[in-house]
Amino acid sequence: MTDLLRIEDLHIAFGTDGGRAPAVRGVTLSVAPGEVLALVGESGSGKTVTAKAVLGLLPATASTGGRVLLGDGAAEPVEDVLTASPARLRALRGSHAAMVFQEPSTALNPVFTIGWQLAEGLRAHGGGSRARRRARAIDMLGQVGIPEPAVRVDHYPHQLSGGQKQRAVIAMALALGTRLIVADEPTTALDVTVQAEILELLHRCRTDFGTAVLLITHNMGVVADLADRVAVMREGRIVEQAPVRALFAAPAHPYTRELLAAVPAFATAAAPARPPAGATAAVGATAVGATAVGATAVKAAPEAVVPVVRAAGLTVEHPARLGGRAFRAIDGVDFEIRPGEVLGLVGESGSGKTTIGRAVAGLVGVSAGELDVLGEPLAARGRLRRARRSTAGSRAGQIGFVFQDPATSFNPLLTIGECVGEPLSVHRRDLGGRAIRAEVESLLESVRLPRDYADRHPHELSGGERQRAGLARALALNPRLVIADEPTSALDVSVQAKVLELFVRLQRERGFAALFISHDLAVVQRVADRVAVLRHGRIVESGSAAEVLGAPRADYTRRLIAALPVPDPTRQARRDRSPAPA
Numbered sequence: 100m101t102d103l104l105r106i107e108d109l110h111i112a113f114g115t116d117g118g119r120a121p122a123v124r125g126v127t128l129s130v131a132p133g134e135v136l137a138l139v140g141e142s143g144s145g146k147t148v149t150a151k152a153v154l155g156l157l158p159a160t161a162s163t164g165g166r167v168l169l170g171d172g173a174a175e176p177v178e179d180v181l182t183a184s185p186a187r188l189r190a191l192r193g194s195h196a197a198m199v200f201q202e203p204s205t206a207l208n209p210v211f212t213i214g215w216q217l218a219e220g221l222r223a224h225g226g227g228s229r230a231r232r233r234a235r236a237i238d239m240l241g242q243v244g245i246p247e248p249a250v251r252v253d254h255y256p257h258q259l260s261g262g263q264k265q266r267a268v269i270a271m272a273l274a275l276g277t278r279l280i281v282a283d284e285p286t287t288a289l290d291v292t293v294q295a296e297i298l299e300l301l302h303r304c305r306t307d308f309g310t311a312v313l314l315i316t317h318n319m320g321v322v323a324d325l326a327d328r329v330a331v332m333r334e335g336r337i338v339e340q341a342p343v344r345a346l347f348a349a350p351a352h353p354y355t356r357e358l359l360a361a362v363p364a365f366a367t368a369a370a371p372a373r374p375p376a377g378a379t380a381a382v383g384a385t386a387v388g389a390t391a392v393g394a395t396a397v398k399a400a401p402e403a404v405v406p407v408v409r410a411a412g413l414t415v416e417h418p419a420r421l422g423g424r425a426f427r428a429i430d431g432v433d434f435e436i437r438p439g440e441v442l443g444l445v446g447e448s449g450s451g452k453t454t455i456g457r458a459v460a461g462l463v464g465v466s467a468g469e470l471d472v473l474g475e476p477l478a479a480r481g482r483l484r485r486a487r488r489s490t491a492g493s494r495a496g497q498i499g500f501v502f503q504d505p506a507t508s509f510n511p512l513l514t515i516g517e518c519v520g521e522p523l524s525v526h527r528r529d530l531g532g533r534a535i536r537a538e539v540e541s542l543l544e545s546v547r548l549p550r551d552y553a554d555r556h557p558h559e560l561s562g563g564e565r566q567r568a569g570l571a572r573a574l575a576l577n578p579r580l581v582i583a584d585e586p587t588s589a590l591d592v593s594v595q596a597k598v599l600e601l602f603v604r605l606q607r608e609r610g611f612a613a614l615f616i617s618h619d620l621a622v623v624q625r626v627a628d629r630v631a632v633l634r635h636g637r638i639v640e641s642g643s644a645a646e647v648l649g650a651p652r653a654d655y656t657r658r659l660i661a662a663l664p665v666p667d668p669t670r671q672a673r674r675d676r677s678p679a680p681a
Contacts, residue, residue, distance in 0.1 A: 102129040103171050103279055103311050104153060104196070110164035111148055111157065111335075119162070122148045124335040132171060132278065133305055135312040137322040137343070139358065140332035141591045142561060146315045149332070150281045153313065154198050155180045155188040169195050169279070193220045197272035201284035203264035207256040213240070213267050214252035217274055224275055239270040243300055261448050262293035269300060273308060280304060283315040287588065290447045290618035295662035298324055317591035319362045320664025323347060323671045331355045344668045361596035362666045363621035365648075405474055407580050407612040408436040408459055412468030415451075415458055428454045430636040431468065436580070441606060441613045443627030443644065445620060445659070451636040452616045456582050459614060460498060473497055473579060499573030499611070503585035505565035509557040515568050516553030519543065522575040542571040546601055563594030567601060574605065581606075581613045587622055599625055620663050624648045632656045 111123035123145045130136045138146050151157055152167055167180040169191060178191060192198075200206040208216060217239060218232040227235075233252065240248035243266040245259075256264055265285060272280050282301065286294040302325060304310040314326060322329055322343065329346045331339040331354065339352040350356045415429040429451045436442045444452050457463045458470060461477045470477055502508040509518045520539040523530055530538070540550040546567040557565055566586060573581055583602070587595040603626055606613060617623050623630060624644055631641040632653065640653040651657050665671045 101131060101171060103132045103134075103169075104130040104313065105168040106149070106153075106165070107168070108165040109149065109152060109167060111145070111152060112162050113158075114160045114162070122335055123152070125165075126332070126335070126337055128330050128337060128340065130279065130311050130313055132311055133309050134328065135301075135305060135314055135326045137314045137316060137326035137329045138332060139316060139319070139322060139329060141317070141358075141593055142563070144332045145335040146332055147283055150198075150283050150313060150315050153180060153279075153281050154192055154196055155183065156198070175278075189223070193272075193275040193277060194224060195277065196279040196281060197275070197277040199265075199268050199272055199280055199282040199285050201287055203261070203268045204256065206268055207264060209256055212253050212255055213259065217252075217267070217271050220271060220274055235274065236270075239274050240267065243267070243270045243273070244296070245270070260293075261289055262296055265289065265293075265297055266300060269297075269304070273304065273310065277310065279311045279313065281313045281315070284317070285314075286316070286318065286321055291620060291659055291662045292447055294321075294664070298664070301325060318664065319359065319592060319666040320671075323666050323668045324664045331358065347666070347668050358593060359666070361593040363592075363596065363599070363619075363625050364666070365621040365624060365660075365663055404437050406435040406437050406471070407440075407473060408434075408442075408614065409471040410434050410455075410469065413455070413458065413465065413470050414467035415454055415463055416466040427466075428636055429458065432633075432636070432638050434631050434638065434641065436612050436614060438579070438612055439610045440629065441615055441627045443623035443630040444614060444616045444633060445618060445623050445630060446633035447659075448618070450633040452618075452633055453584055454636075455633070456584050456614055456616050459580075460500065460582055497576070497578055497580065499576065499578035499581040501566075501569055501573045501581060501583040501586045503588060505569040506557065508569060509565065511557055513556075514553060515543075515555050515557065515560065516540075518557070519553070519568060519572045519575060522572065526576060538575070539571075542575060543568070545574070545605065546571045547597075561594070563590055563598060566590065566594075566598050570598070570602065570605070574609065574611075577609065578611055581611050582616075583613060584616045585618070586615075588617070588619065595622070602626060620648060620660060632659070 106126055106128050109123055109126040110121070112119040112121045126145070126149055128136065138149065140146055148157070152163065153169070157163065163181050165181070168177050169180055170177040175195060178187065178195070180188070180191070183191065214233060214236045217236040221227070221232045221235060237248045237252050240251055245251050245263055245266050251259070259267065285301070286297050289297060298321060301312060305312060314321070316322060326343045329341060329343050330337050331352065333354050339346070339350065339355050341351070346355065347359065350359055411433050413429055413432040414427065417426045417428055419425045432455065434442065444455060446452050454463060458465060459472055461472070465477070516536065516539045519542055520535045523535045523538055536553070539553050543550055543552055548564060548567055548571070552560065552564070552568070560568065586602070587598055590598060599622060615623065615626055627644045629642060630644050630647040631638050632647060632655065633639070634655050640647055640651060640656050647656060648660065651660065
């Protein structure tokens with residue numbers, strides 16, 4: 100047997116109050132030594148459940164059928180994970196196969212150091228003396244590119260960046276010489292430069308360590324960059340398998356073609372501004388098509404309109420703790436958002452994007468400079484509360500929020516209707532229960548959700564449906580400004596495309612201004628009129644989307660663009676693997 104992993108006719112179902120719920124239906128696939136197989140598909144297609152079956156990590160409510168064979172029969176015996184005993188499973192995990200989870204912050208224990216957690220697997224598998232385990236931990240941290248490994252080995256997870264934590268998790272997977280890494284969305288929450296570093300590391304796992312990778316992802320650029328073969332999964336079934344270049348060049352299944360068509364393409368050449376939307380268009384209204392790149396309608400002259408947001412020398416410092424120095428998160432930033440305009444804010448994790456969004460929302464204090472929101476300086480919390488409410492005698496609200504993770508921003512005890520209607524209940528005391536219900540149903544229809552979804556709870560909706568409901572809640576008071584913080588980062592490509600199309604349509608119809616925060620440059624290019632690039636709390640470049648993303652002037656912007664995976668294996672293979680910005 101030459102395959103390192105072989106899954107044969109795998110069936111998985113979960114026991115629920117309503118009976119058995121099938122999640123995986125007859126999946127058959129294989130991974131050869133040193134090969135990277137990408138398993139792609141929409142959320143809920145069964146990708147992660149299949150991956151967990153490889154490690155024997157399914158919950159007790161799961162019933163299984165078929166076989167999951169681990170080992171090539173030469174260097175190691177073949178084991179059926181589904182029938183292995185708990186003791187045998189513990190022996191297989193780490194030495195034969197290891198898991199790299201999507202969110203390293205939840206995979207790492209916050210009360211133990213990185214070195215202790217890395218050595219834990221070595222202890223469980225008889226990894227020698229304490230000194231030898233520590234030396235191995237330092238060596239592995241160095242091999243995965245963590246700087247100063249002898250120092251970092253004694254750091255806790257919160258002292259590492261997101262990319263460093265993901266590197267530490269990969270080091271734990273490699274520490275026992277595993278031959279197969281199961282990587283479940285390892286780059287989803289990372290910005291493009293850190294993502295490029297992790298992809299380079301996974302590439303090295305194959306070339307330097309000879310490790311095979313089963314890659315679970317919805318990012319087709321990552322697939323094009325890393326995978327040898329692709330298996331496309333839908334509703335628990337494999338609908339297509341092919342070598343990566345063949346699949347991208349000529350997808351056979353209609354669903355595969357839909358997935359590839361939904362990938363937001365990043366245009367590397369500057370595009371001219373879109374012509375005026377028409378004489379009847381509202382002043383300052385954005386006319387952005389679903390596929391337009393950096394397209395901006397002709398707006399009124401800057402001096403003729405009052406900016407919705409104006410920042411001049413904006414500085415935000417986080418107070419010092421335990422005698423330390425204050426941390427300057429935002430350092431002298433200048434920008435404006437005009438009525439009906441979408442400003443895309445991009446940059447690496449830790450650059451200050453979310454801090455600016457929170458400052459505009461009045462959730463963090465301004466240390467220096469000026470910040471005017473809706474024509475008033477946000478200095479007092481009373482003003483902030485008034486800005487969040489509708490003005491006297493008007494139905495127009497002021498500020499709406501779209502959060503990154505709608506699953507955690509909704510109250511799980513309330514229905515979707517109650518969550519979406521909560522702003523109306525709080526700020527529109529003139530509305531009765533029936534009127535609020537009617538408004539909620541109208542809002543749900545505007546984001547293309549059925550009216551009866553108002554009676555469902557958040558856990559009964561998919562990720563894309565929850566994000567649509569979150570957008571409905573943000574628009575409940577008809578705001579003049581919407582702050583969207585990474586609203587599509589956790590969504591698969593097809594759902595992301597629908598949410599982006601919906602955002603663009605609603606923004607065009609309602610004419611609200613928006614601060615769109617994202618690390619996905621293709622997404623920003625699709626929705627933004629202007630773009631500001633943030634690094635270390637400072638704006639290094641700003642201008643129209645066509646100028647900044649099509650013909651960047653700053654070296655840092657060019658390196659961000661260079662780090663973006665291209666959803667084309669042929670083009671991706673020709674690209675040099677550029678180092679991350681210093």
